[in-house]
Amino acid sequence: MVGFTEQFGALLGIKITCSQEFEPMGTAGPLALARDKLDDGSGKPFFVLNSDVISEYPLQKMIDFHKYHGGEVSIMVTKVDEPSKYGVVVLDEKTGEVQRFVEKPKSFVGNKINAGIYLLNPTVLDKIEMRPTSIEKEIFPKIAKERNLFAMVLPGFWMDVGQPRDYITGLKLYLGSLRTKAPDKLAAGVNIVGNVLIDKSAAIGAGCLIGPDVSIGQNCVIEDGVRLSHCAIMQGARVKKHACISGAIIGWHSTIGQWARVENMTVLGEDVHLSDEVYSNGGIVLPHKEIKNSIVKPEIVM
Amino acid sequence: MLSCLQEFEASLGIKIVCSREYEPMGTAGPLALARDTLIDGSGDPFFVLNSDVISQYPLKQMMEFHKTHGGEASILVTKVDEPSKYGVVVMDELSGRVHRFVEKPQVFVGNKINAGMYLLNPEVLDRIEMRPTSIEKEVFPKIAQENKLFAMVMPGFWMDIGQPKDYLTGLKLYLESLRKTHPEKLMDGPNVLGNVLVDRSAQIGDRCLIGPDVCIGPDCIIETGVRLSRCTIMRGVKVKRHACILGSIIGWHSTVGQWARVENMTVFGEDVHLSDEMYSNGGVVLPHKQINTSILSPKILM
Numbered sequence: 220m221v222g223f224t225e226q227f228g229a230l231l232g233i234k235i236t237c238s239q240e241f242e243p244m245g246t247a248g249p250l251a252l253a254r255d256k257l258d259d260g261s262g263k264p265f266f267v268l269n270s271d272v273i274s275e276y277p278l279q280k281m282i283d284f285h286k287y288h289g290g291e292v293s294i295m296v297t298k299v300d301e302p303s304k305y306g307v308v309v310l311d312e313k314t315g316e317v318q319r320f321v322e323k324p325k326s327f328v329g330n331k332i333n334a335g336i337y338l339l340n341p342t343v344l345d346k347i348e349m350r351p352t353s354i355e356k357e358i359f360p361k362i363a364k365e366r367n368l369f370a371m372v373l374p375g376f377w378m379d380v381g382q383p384r385d386y387i388t389g390l391k392l393y394l395g396s397l398r399t400k401a402p403d404k405l406a407a408g409v410n411i412v413g414n415v416l417i418d419k420s421a422a423i424g425a426g427c428l429i430g431p432d433v434s435i436g437q438n439c440v441i442e443d444g445v446r447l448s449h450c451a452i453m454q455g456a457r458v459k460k461h462a463c464i465s466g467a468i469i470g471w472h473s474t475i476g477q478w479a480r481v482e483n484m485t486v487l488g489e490d491v492h493l494s495d496e497v498y499s500n501g502g503i504v505l506p507h508k509e510i511k512n513s514i515v516k517p518e519i520v521m
Numbered sequence: 522m523l524s525c526l527q528e529f530e531a532s533l534g535i536k537i538v539c540s541r542e543y544e545p546m547g548t549a550g551p552l553a554l555a556r557d558t559l560i561d562g563s564g565d566p567f568f569v570l571n572s573d574v575i576s577q578y579p580l581k582q583m584m585e586f587h588k589t590h591g592g593e594a595s596i597l598v599t600k601v602d603e604p605s606k607y608g609v610v611v612m613d614e615l616s617g618r619v620h621r622f623v624e625k626p627q628v629f630v631g632n633k634i635n636a637g638m639y640l641l642n643p644e645v646l647d648r649i650e651m652r653p654t655s656i657e658k659e660v661f662p663k664i665a666q667e668n669k670l671f672a673m674v675m676p677g678f679w680m681d682i683g684q685p686k687d688y689l690t691g692l693k694l695y696l697e698s699l700r701k702t703h704p705e706k707l708m709d710g711p712n713v714l715g716n717v718l719v720d721r722s723a724q725i726g727d728r729c730l731i732g733p734d735v736c737i738g739p740d741c742i743i744e745t746g747v748r749l750s751r752c753t754i755m756r757g758v759k760v761k762r763h764a765c766i767l768g769s770i771i772g773w774h775s776t777v778g779q780w781a782r783v784e785n786m787t788v789f790g791e792d793v794h795l796s797d798e799m800y801s802n803g804g805v806v807l808p809h810k811q812i813n814t815s816i817l818s819p820k821i822l823m
Contacts, residue, residue: 426746426762428780443728444746444763446780446798460728461746461763463780463798477730478748478765480782480800496748496765498782498800500817515802 247354250339251347258341264293267354269335273389275375275396276336284371285338288315291367292359293338296331297377305332306355310370317368320360334373383468383486383503387449391432406430412448424460436471450481459495467499470506483517549656552641553649560643566595569656571637575691577677577698578638586673587640590617593669594661595640598633599679607634608657612672619670622662636675685770685788685805689751693734708732714750726762738773761797769801772808785819 224235238253250257250267257265264285266278274297285293294317296308302324309318309329321328333355346358362368376396378389394414397404406415410423413431417423421435424443429435433447436454441447446463455472458464462475467485475481476495485499488506493499497510501517504510508520526537540555552559552569559567566587568580576599587595596619598610609631611620623630635657648660664670678698680691696716699706708717712725715733719725723737726745731737735749738756743749748765757774760766764777769787777783778797787801790808795801799812803819806812810822 446763461748461765461780463763463782465798478763478782480765482800496750496767498784 243351245351245353247347247352247358248350250344250354251349251352254344258344262341264338264340267337267339271379271381272335272377273380273393274334274336274373274377277374280374281336281338281371284315284369288369290316290369291340291342291365292362292369294359294368294370295334295336295373296370297334297373298330299332300330302327302330302332307331308333308370315369315371316366317359317363317370319363320355322356331370331372334377335379336373384484386451386468387432387466387484390434390451391449394432394434418454442477453489485514545653547653547655549649549654549660550652552646552656553651553654556646559646564643566640566642569639569641573681573683574637574679575682575695576636576638576675576679579676582676583638583640583673586617586671590671592618592664592671593642593667594645594664594671596661596670596672597636597638597675598672599636599675600632601634602632604629604632604634609633610635610672617671617673618668619661619665619672621665622657624658633672633674636679637681638675686786688770689734689753689768689786692736692753693751696734696736720756755791787816 224237228235236256238249238256240249240252244252281293281295296310299305304323307321307324307329308331309321310316310331311318343358346361352358359368376392378385378392380386380389394405394416397416398414404416406417410427411430412428415430416434418435418437418439420437421439421441423429423441424445426444427441429447432449435441435452438455439452440457442458442460444461445458449466450464450468452458452469453471456469456474458475459477461477462479464475464481466483467481468487469475470488470491472490473487474492476493476497478496479493480498481493483501485501486503488504490507491504492509494511498513498515500515502514502520504520510520514520530537538558540551540558542551542554546554583595583597601607605625605627607625609623609626610633611623611631612618612633613620645660648663654660661670678694680687680694682688682691696707696718699718700716706718708719712729713732714730717732718736720737720739720741722739723741723743725731725743726747728745729743729747731749734751737743737754738758740757741754742759744760744762746763747760751768752766753770754760755771755773758771758776760777761779763779764781766777767784769783770789771777772789772793773791775789775791775793777795778799780798781795781800783795783801785803787803788805790806792809793806793812795812800815800817802817804816804822806822816822
């Protein structure tokens with residue numbers, strides 16, 4: 220991961236530092252832990268972005284919104300069909316001022332939920348004790364009472380990508396959004412169906428059929444005659460000839476053997492090698508494994 | 522079936538006649554039914570060959586054996602490991618004279634079973650009434666009592682191929698035997714593993730990997746990048762690009778789609794079409810069907 224942060228730091232021309240929790244600090248505690256890095260004395264607000272979501276990240280709009288209302292905290296909310304599964308944010312539709320949070324409401328109180336994207340003034344850090352603390356349950360409700368918490372409805376798509384199945388849905392939404400906003404980033408050609416994103420360093424063989432809703436990472440090798448659909452192929456993975464992958468996540472530096480078939484929400488961790496002609500039906504395989512026999516029904520392979 | 526027979530008549534220079542039962546006549550009745558066709562007045566014996574077995578058919582040896590003992594009927598027997606599943610033939614090891622038959626013996630009486638291949642003098646027909654009759658249970662025991670039934674132990678392989686699984690085992694044995702007796706009939710090359718028999722009219726694409734224990738019938742088309750192992754591909758079948766077929770039987774004029782996977786004793790009847798990217802795990806599919814969704818666990822599709 221350190222290599223990753225160095226790589227992206229260089230690529231984006233930014234400085235990336237990591238703050239390490241030695242015990243779990245909840246969703247607010249880690250901010251207190253990283254206080255010295257977050258508060259640079261300028262008084263400027265900082266973003267807090269949960270990494271298990273995906274959206275269009277309208278960060279400039281959020282900054283403008285934050286300046287406009289002048290409150291202490293801005294959060295993004297998103298509209299969902301089934302709010303009872305989440306924490307609902309009850310807000311003033313005009314100003315965006317947050318009135319209260321209701322966790323998994325039994326009756327309808329609203330359909331906007333916390334999208335996990337925040338913009339916080341450094342003063343918030345004074346409210347967080349150095350102990351396991353929940354920002355949604357302890358910090359935000361207090362700020363809301365002080366009428367200092369405002370919510371902006373997220374434009375565009377949003378998806379919680381914590382579960383593999385939702386990750387693939389999130390990928391689909393993300394690529395759909397790219398198609399609208401930056402279609403030249405997507406792959407095109409006779410071997411491509413629908414929305415497909417391929418890193419420029421990846422090698423794609425002849426006679427493949429790729430897509431829809433596929434992303435292929437850095438240095439991947441996709442050999443001749445491969446079929447990929449609804450899947451994410453992580454950095455450094457190799458998919459050998461004639462294999463067929465549908466609805467799966469293939470982890471970093473893994474290999475899929477010749478004529479293998481992978482489907483039904485298979486997830487392979489880092490450095491997993493599926494032998495030639497093997498079938499995986501929803502296998503969940505932990506890292507550093509060789510799979511020589513078919514996984515015929517969904518199960519975890521440790 | 523008739524045109525198939527005509528083809529063989531022409532290629533072998535023989536006459537083929539069909540005798541039709543309008544009600545089931547057992548294993549002996551049909552011989553009485555076909556009496557006029559079987560007796561040509563010459564007194565020569567005739568072969569009776571059950572078509573659900575495969576072996577090396579040592580017909581000449583059988584004729585000599587028949588002449589030597591001068592009895593009324595000769596049968597071929599084969600050695601098996603588990604005789605209790607079959608009808609055991611108890612015989613004199615030196616002369617081959619048959620003492621008796623024991624159906625599925627509870628204790629060990631011998632390990633030779635009826636291989637379903639007979640050589641009968643025309644007089645046998647006088648013993649068979651025109652009604653449903655079992656040759657093994659009614660006719661042979663009578664002839665044995667008269668000391669006129671002799672058994673020859675089958676040299677080489679034998680397999681009852683009535684069940685699909687056994688059909689594939691029989692294929693394996695047959696190809697092994699071919700490897701010893703007529704290796705030039707088997708296919709060779711970088712795309713071939715083990716014993717593979719391919720009709721000369723079949724077309725094989727490039728970058729396939731075929732074998733072991735595969736047989737491909739007349740006019741089949743095997744497209745590029747196909748993997749075949751332990752399977753039988755009947756006449757006129759088309760297997761599309763990158764498909765993978767393991768341990769299965771594909772019926773006449775069927776199609777297997779691109780990137781499809783077929784395994785675990787799948788049996789397709791005539792004119793069955795598996796769509797691209799589908800999976801069949803032991804599907805048993807009756808003729809004239811289009812399969813648009815995967816068959817995830819063994820079942821019969823009517």
